[in-house]
Amino acid sequence: QKEVEQDPGPLSVPEGAIVSLNCTYSNSAFQYFMWYRQYSRKGPELLMYTYSSGNKEDGRFTAQVDKSSKYISLFIRDSQPSDSATYLCAMRISGFQKLVFGTGTRLLVSP
Amino acid sequence: DTAVSQTPKYLVTQMGNDKSIKCEQNLGHDTMYWYKQDSKKFLKIMFSYNNKELIINETVPNRFSPKSPDKAHLNLHINSLELGDSAVYFCASSPTGGTNEKLFFGSGTQLSVL
Numbered sequence: 576q577k578e579v580e581q582d583p584g585p586l587s588v589p590e591g592a593i594v595s596l597n598c599t600y601s602n603s604a605f606q607y608f609m610w611y612r613q614y615s616r617k618g619p620e621l622l623m624y625t626y627s628s629g630n631k632e633d634g635r636f637t638a639q640v641d642k643s644s645k646y647i648s649l650f651i652r653d654s655q656p657s658d659s660a661t662y663l664c665a666m667r668i669s670g671f672q673k674l675v676f677g678t679g680t681r682l683l684v685s686p
Numbered sequence: 687d688t689a690v691s692q693t694p695k696y697l698v699t700q701m702g703n704d705k706s707i708k709c710e711q712n713l714g715h716d717t718m719y720w721y722k723q724d725s726k727k728f729l730k731i732m733f734s735y736n737n738k739e740l741i742i743n744e745t746v747p748n749r750f751s752p753k754s755p756d757k758a759h760l761n762l763h764i765n766s767l768e769l770g771d772s773a774v775y776f777c778a779s780s781p782t783g784g785t786n787e788k789l790f791f792g793s794g795t796q797l798s799v800l
Contacts, residue, residue, distance in 0.1 A: 583726065618690070618776050618791025619729070661727055672717070672734060673742055674789065679727040 578602050581664055581677030590686050594651040598664035598677045601645065605666040605675075608640050610649045613661045613679065622662075623649065654684045689713050692777045692792040699767055700800055707762045707795045709777030717741075718760040719778040719789065720752060729776070735760055767799045 581598045588594055596610075606627055611619035623638040625631045625647075631638045637650040647666075651658055664677040692709040699705055711718060719742075720732040733752040734742035740752070749765045760777060777792040 577728075613727075616793070618778070618793050619789075620791065621788050624788070663727070663729060673731055673744075676729040679729075681727075 577678070578675050579664060579666060579677040582680055583678055585681040585683050587683045587685065588654055590654060590656060590684055592654050592684070594654050594658070594682060594684075596649040596651075596662050596664075596680050596682070598647050598666075599645055600647075600666060600675075602668070602675075603642070603645065604668045606669045607667045608638070608647050609665040609674070610636075610638055611663040611665060611676075613663060615660075619663055651682075654682075656684050656686050658682060659684045688792075690777055690779055690790050690792040692775075692795055694795060695793065696796050696798075698798045698800065701767055701769060703767050704763070704765045705767060705797070706764070707775055707777075707797075709760045709762070709792060711758055711777075711779040711790070713779055713781075713790060715779035715781055715790070716757055717780045718754065718757070719780070720760065720762050721776040721778060721791075723774040723776060723794070725773070733760075733762075764797075767797075769799050772797055772799045 579600045608625050610623040612622050613619040628640045628642045635652045639648040661679040661681045663679040665674045690711045717736045719734045723729045732746050735754045738754045751763045754760045774794045776794045778789040
């Protein structure tokens with residue numbers, strides 16, 4: 576079993592839909608949580624970063640962390656075709672530099 | 687100007703060959719990384735260097751040897767290539783301070799071993 580699990584998708588939604596992307600993890604020592612977006616044939620780029628539990632909002636994106644359930648989410652409001660990409664969750668333990676990634680969820684937003 | 691650039695973008699080679707991938711960052715970061723992404727998009731760290739010093743060395747075959755001539759460069763040399771080495775290899779860098787949540791990735795090198 577991988578430390579971080581993520582549904583590979585693809586997740587297909589129409590433009591304007593609210594998208595929910597999720598990751599579960601097994602190591603309760605993870606404290607820093609990130610979401611990366613990766614377009615086809617490109618490197619991942621950081622979208623959101625949260626520390627410990629709680630919510631963080633940035634424009635159309637909201638990241639949620641529920642440490643009690645070992646579950647993190649990324650919500651995308653008013654999804655656009657340009658949001659079509661693979662979304663990777665990542666997390667790390669405080670004091671350690673190694674990031675552990677999920678396998679990514681492929682999102683397709685149709686016009 | 688590309689922040690993290692790696693060359694070549696594509697690499698097709700035969701089993702048993704030796705190849706190198708080069709990476710350069712112009713962000714002034716002290717820490718650089720090599721990640722491997724398999725066909726299922728799973729991204730796994732291989733190595734990390736901080737100011738030319740190796741700080742992370744995951745369980746990677748010793749056919750893989752990173753080299754950091756200076757803090758702006760991290761190259762990856764692979765000896766005796768195997769079919770299972772086919773993947774996309776990403777170089778990344780992060781700011782000084784050790785909180786590497788913000789990794790800046792290159793565009794990747796697609797390695798195909800025939």
